[in-house]
Amino acid sequence: MSILGLTLFKNVSYLQFHADWISSINSSFSIRLDGLGQILCLLTAVAYPLVFISTWKTQYKKSHNFFALMLLMQAGLMGVFLAMDALLFYFFWELALIPAYFLCSQWGGERRIAVTFKFFIYTFTGSILMLVAIIYTYLQTPTHSFDISAFYNSSLNNSSASWVFWLMFIAFAIKLPVWPLHTWQPDTYEQSPTAVTMILSGVMAKMGVLGMIRWLMPVLHLSFYQWGDTVSTLAITGMIYASLIAIQQDDLKRLVAYSSMAHMGLMCATLFAETQSGMQGVMIQMFNHGINIIGLWIVIELIEREFGTRKISELSGLAHRSPAMAMLFVVVALANIGLPLTNGFIGEFLMFNGIFASAVTKYYIVFTVLAGITIILAAVYTLNMIRKVFYGETNSLTTAGYPLRLNEKMALAIIVVLVFVIGLYPRIFLNMTQETSEFILKKAGVGGLFGQ
């Protein structure tokens, strides 16, 4: 816990640290906290206490190993968010993955070994392709350095830049996940222990977005522009696909998994629109999505533990017996679909605004409309789920009811407070992200290209 406290303090000031590491190939241990890193570190620092508080009472076999691996994963995540050196970034990327593999395989559900292995193979394939891309870009930099500022100046020609773009994009797309590279995701979220699922969906999926913002957009700006439409199409296809599947889902965990996929798809599509408001929206939405989905997982975990099932069809009328849980859950779920006054609204509004105002794509109206449809679909499955699970007649399973424990109340209350604070007063986050997104967009050359 003390580590978590320290990380919270670290966010206060811009932090920069630089040390020589492997000097023979010009790679250094260089980390810096910019607005993007700040918001994500804050998310990590908020998410971890929430996860630990909400699962306070859960008993793990060999709990010391469990918490050691969790904290190791946190170190990896923080490293990814802060690294300003491509090789270091790759190191932390893998460092976050390995503990996740062991956590899921050791403490997960019934089919955990096969499912986790699929997850691992997917991610590892992606990351090692990214490694090739990093090395290739490194060789094209004028100073032969892994530092990010050198990467900005790399002189890739157009065709090889396309290759490098796709190699890197695959790695990030697997993490998000973007359709059609998503197949690991619902299984893994379903089979992992809930605490790990929270981190996987709440924080780790953001690694992909961060990678796109920091390593893809400014470094390979031409390919980023060139392939923007293709990627947006993929992302939006994935959103619609995920939303449609979510409507059909009977399993709560899988439903949330697919809804998460739809949200991440929207972030990806917005990034490729390359606008200031969209960019800030993505950054804020990363934080929002992180805490909202953790809230959802907490309640689902409760339901599964107390009532022994995650099937929507077997649950009904929870609100009668456990009103506190129902109320908190509904707030988080509504925030998740972006109702005004909640944090989700701010993020989604900014993102839609961003897509619609996009200057880099001809199809901005199509994209906006299609993405808008998924919001409606999201409302459909979320409200449907709430109606079936929380309202209606109580059945034999749910008559017992369940009063929330203190720790669970605390975790959910923090989330709800955050939901409203950001929903009503988003200025803190807007200020935090403004500078970084301006900087990155400038690097991406949008301003120069279109005279904005």
Place this chain on the structure above:
Amino acid sequence: MNALLLTAVFGVIMMLSSFLLTSKTAIRGLAVSGMVIVLAANVLEMMGIVFFKIDTKDMIAFDRFSLLFNSIVFISTLVYFLLSARDMEKVGINYGEYFALIFFVLCGVTLSSSFHSLLILFLGIEIISIPLYILTGSDKRNLKSNEASLKYFLLGAFSTGLMLMGIALIYGATGTFSTNGITTSPTSALVIAGMLLLMFSMAFKVSAAPFHFWTPDVYDGAPTVFTSFMATIVKVAAFIAFMRLFNDEFGSLQSRWQLLIALITAITLFIGNITAVFQQSVKRMLAYSSISQAGFMMMAIFAMNADAREGLLLYSAAYCLATIGIFAVLMKLKDYSFDGFNAFAKQQPLLAATTTIFLLSLAGIPLTAGFLSKFWMIKAVAGTGKYLWLVIFAVLMAVVSVYYYFRVIQAMYFKEGDGQTIEASLPFKWTLVLLAGIIVLLGVFPNWIIYWLYF
């Protein structure tokens, strides 16, 4: 020069010790201290202190590269002695002779890593091979061991024949054995044919596809304790010889052999990895994994630049140490199948944890030496600017390799089972922990090796 003479001397001493010393502990102690002396002498030579000043008429060149490589080999052998020397007792009664043969092999390794003449290359390779034929068949009552030895001998002798023919043709074209590079008539048929024959014979020695087919049988049949030695130290020594040969002698013809080596690399990676996936025995899986690792090391031969040289050294260290560690644990088990590892973590948590680090290193996961060595290989090939498909193919194959390495980890940690009862002494465990520590440290600070290459 220090190491070359001392290894030969210790070979003779160990031979004598087999009938002068009756206690096995004494023989083992002598071997370990001999190894320490050889290592120390070699390190001293790196610092410029040479015990024996002998004019070799420029046939042997102890440069930094070969000295550093020799140090890596001696450290690996020392670790191997500490971990596995006890297991040699089970093979047969000739305990002292086994050490003697291993010292002779090391003498050959020293020669083949520092040759500057084709004659020395030939002698080095043969001094490595002949003791190995004996070690492979050293379990005299075991039929598999005998057969493995026969196969190894037949194919080894055949590849020696090819190598000699190659040397003869090169000699016919240039009139000299010293490897100063082909300068006269690089296009003559004699040179090309000789180069191809040498390439094929070296590919045999490093077990690169399509010349790999002896490897699984020989590694599987040989007593496990010697498989460990053959699959690691001998293999990387052959690679260094390969590298030196193609760097010094055929460096000017790079454009002619590069495509062929690229194809050999790709086939080796493909066959090694894909076949390893289907194995049921961990020992045989490690045999195929050694082929696939050979594929990665072939990338250094392909690229042949400064990165490749650094990378090959790093790769030798990473691969040797990790594989020796896994074999040392494997030897303690009775059942070599994947199921034999079930619930190993419950039985021996410390051994399981170290084995996991070795496997992660072989699979090339960051924070281990294995990752950085693969990284250097990729960088070397990407640095040539050509054949980018080879890099992408190689990393995809690395993903395949994750499959079979992680099968062992899955069995150890996540599968239910009785867990084989094994006895591991405390020093054995601590040596393994130390080894795992070295692998992780090298994975974070590769400069420790690279630094020595230049200063």
Place this chain on the structure above:
Amino acid sequence: MSSVPMSHILFVSTALFFIGMYGLFTRRNMITMLMAIELILNSVNINFVVFNKYLYPDKLDGIFFTIFIITIAAAEAAVAIAIIINLYRSHRSIDVENASEMKW
């Protein structure tokens, strides 16, 4: 006395080399296979000597190499015979087809 042209000798050595290869791959008797290997080595010896004699007569490099090859070949043969005897003890045969515990 006119000397034999180099190509003739090279022809002999090449023929020997390929006879040796053929023997190694077709024969199943271990002793014959060992002889085939010796044939290959001897063809190389002839090559070395003839190159030395005809092309580079001022030095004796090739001839020295030949001496090394003969020494190594003797060592190899000794090891090979030991392996073959060991197999014969268990199989009562020196046919490689009988040594098929492991599949290729």
